[in-house]
Amino acid sequence: MRTGPALLTALTALAAYYVYTPLPGTLNEPWKLMLLGATFRCAQDLSTFAHYLGLSHHLHVLNFVSSYFDKLDPESSANLKVTDTAFDGVGVRIFEPKKELHGSLQRSIIYVHGGGWALGSARTRSYDSLCRKISENVDAVVVSIEYRLVPNVHFPEQIHDVYTATKYFLQPEILAKYSVDPQRIALSGDSAGGNLAAAVCQQLTQDDDMTTKVKLQALIYPVLQMLDFNTPSYQQNMNMPILNRFVMIEFWLDYINSSYSFAHAMLVNNHTSLDVTEAVSLRQLLNWSSLLPSSFKKNYKPLLQSIGSPSIAQEVPALFDPRASPLIAHKEILRKLPKTYVLTCEHDVLRDDGTMYVKRLEEAGVDVTHDHYEDGFHGCMLFATWPMYFSAGARTRDGYIKWLRENL
Ligand SMILES: *[C@@H]1O[C@H](CO)[C@@H](O)[C@H](O)[C@H]1NC(C)=O
Numbered sequence: 001m002r003t004g005p006a007l008l009t010a011l012t013a014l015a016a017y018y019v020y021t022p023l024p025g026t027l028n029e030p031w032k033l034m035l036l037g038a039t040f041r042c043a044q045d046l047s048t049f050a051h052y053l054g055l056s057h058h059l060h061v062l063n064f065v066s067s068y069f070d071k072l073d074p075e076s077s078a079n080l081k082v083t084d085t086a087f088d089g090v091g092v093r094i095f096e097p098k099k100e101l102h103g104s105l106q107r108s109i110i111y112v113h114g115g116g117w118a119l120g121s122a123r124t125r126s127y128d129s130l131c132r133k134i135s136e137n138v139d140a141v142v143v144s145i146e147y148r149l150v151p152n153v154h155f156p157e158q159i160h161d162v163y164t165a166t167k168y169f170l171q172p173e174i175l176a177k178y179s180v181d182p183q184r185i186a187l188s189g190d191s192a193g194g195n196l197a198a199a200v201c202q203q204l205t206q207d208d209d210m211t212t213k214v215k216l217q218a219l220i221y222p223v224l225q226m227l228d229f230n231t232p233s234y235q236q237n238m239n240m241p242i243l244n245r246f247v248m249i250e251f252w253l254d255y256i257n258s259s260y261s262f263a264h265a266m267l268v269n270n271h272t273s274l275d276v277t278e279a280v281s282l283r284q285l286l287n288w289s290s291l292l293p294s295s296f297k298k299n300y301k302p303l304l305q306s307i308g309s310p311s312i313a314q315e316v317p318a319l320f321d322p323r324a325s326p327l328i329a330h331k332e333i334l335r336k337l338p339k340t341y342v343l344t345c346e347h348d349v350l351r352d353d354g355t356m357y358v359k360r361l362e363e364a365g366v367d368v369t370h371d372h373y374e375d376g377f378h379g380c381m382l383f384a385t386w387p388m389y390f391s392a393g394a395r396t397r398d399g400y401i402k403w404l405r406e407n408l
C-alpha cells in the first residue's frame with residue numbers, strides 16, 4: 001500500500017500550505033499566530049461556502065461558527081455580580097464589584113466589543129472574561145453593550161444602539177442605581193467597537209442636553225477610516241493574520257451595506273481619487289505623510305489616484321461620513337473630546353488609523369496617551385489566557401487596565 005503515505009504527505013503539505021503564512025521576525029510566538037490565523041481563515045472559508053450553497057448569509061454562518069457555542073450565561077463570582085438586562089431596548093451585560101460601598105460611588109467603563117460590526121458578543125467567553133478582568137482590576141462597574149450586528153442591521157444602526165444604551169446609562173437616576181460616580185465614566189472599545197466608541201464620543205460632545213460627560217475614551221486598535229487602504233500599515237500588514245486588508249475592506253462594505261464589487265477599486269484608493277470632489281479636502285485630514293512619524297512611514301509611498309471611480313462615492317454616501325470614519329471629523333469636534341487613550345499594534349493594518357487619530361487629537365489640544373506595541377497584532381488583547389496565550393495579549397490588556405486605573 002503506497003497510496004497511504006503518499007496521501008498523508010499530500011494532506012500534510014496541503015495543511016502546511018493552508019497554515020503557513022510568512023511572518024516578520026519581530027513577532028513573538030509566530031507559529032501560534034499562524035495557527036490562529038488559519039483557524040480564522042478556515043471559519044471564513046466555511047461560511048463563504050455555506051453562503052455560496054445558499055444556506056445562509058456568510059456572516060450569520062461565521063458568527064455561528066465563532067461564537068454560538070461560546071456564549072456564557074451571566075455568572076456571578078465571589079468578587080463580581082454579573083447581570084444581563086436592557087437599557088432602553090439595547091441589551092447590556094453589567095459587571096459590578098461586590099463590596100460594601102457605605103454611600104461612596106464607583107468608577108465605570110462602558111465597553112463596546114469588536115468583531116467587524118458583524119461578529120462577537122458581550123456574552124462570548126473572550127469578552128465576558130475581558131470585562132470581568134477590567135471590572136475586578138479597575139474596581140469599576142463595566143457595562144458591556146450587546147448592540148445589533150451586520151447583516152441584521154447596518155450603519156448607522158450599530159452607532160444608534162451604542163448611543164442609546166450609553167445615554168440611558170448616563171441619566172442621573174440610573175447612575176445612582178448602580179452607585180456610579182458621574183464624574184468618573186469612560187467609554188471604551190476594541191477594533192470595530194473602538195470605531196463605535198469613538199463615533200459615539202464625538203456625538204456626545206454635540207449633544208447639549210447631556211448633563212453627564214464621559215471623562216475618558218479608551219480605544220484599542222480602533223478602525224477609524226475607509227478612505228485610504230494604502231496607509232503604511234495597510235501596505236505593510238496586508239496579509240497579516242488575523243485581519244488582512246481585503247477582509248477589512250469586506251467588513252467595511254458589509255457595514256455600510258454596499259457591494260463587494262467595489263472592493264478591488266477601494267484596494268487601490270479609486271474611491272478617493274482626485275476626481276472625487278468630496279475626497280480632495282477630506283484626504284488632507286488623513287494625510288499620513290504629515291500625520292505619521294517616520295518610523296511608521298518607512299519607505300512606503302502614498303497612493304493617490306488622479307482618475308478613479310467617482311461612481312462609488314455617489315452610491316455610497318457613508319464613505320465621507322465622520323460617524324463611520326471618526327478620523328475625518330473636523331477639528332471643532334475633536335477639540336471637545338475627553339482625555340484619550342489609543343492602543344496600536346505594529347503588525348496590524350489599523351495601526352495608522354489609531355496613530356493618525358492620536359496626532360489629530362493632539363493638534364486639537366486633547367490630552368492623549370498613545371501606547372504602541374512593537375510585537376502586537378490585531379485582536380491580541382483577546383488572546384491573553386490559556387490555551388490561546390500570547391505575551392503581547394497579556395501586556396496590552398494589563399497596560400490598558402493600568403491606564404484606566406490611573407486616569408479614571
Ligand atoms: C441593503 O442593501 C440591500 C441591497 O441593495 C437592500 O435591499 C436593503 O434594503 C439595504 N438595507 C438597508 C438597511 O439599507
Ligand SMILES: *[C@@H]1O[C@H](CO)[C@@H](O)[C@H](O)[C@H]1NC(C)=O
Nearest residue numbers: 283284285287288289290304
Ligand atoms: C500631504 O502632506 C504632504 C507633506 O506635508 C504634502 O506635500 C502633500 O501635498 C499633502 N497631500 C495631500 C493630499 O494633502
Ligand SMILES: *[C@@H]1O[C@H](CO)[C@@H](O)[C@H](O)[C@H]1NC(C)=O
Nearest residue numbers: 264265266268270307308309
Ligand atoms: C481605477 O480607476 C481607473 C480609472 O477609472 C480604472 O482604469 C481602473 O481600472 C480602476 N481600478 C480598479 C481596480 O477598479
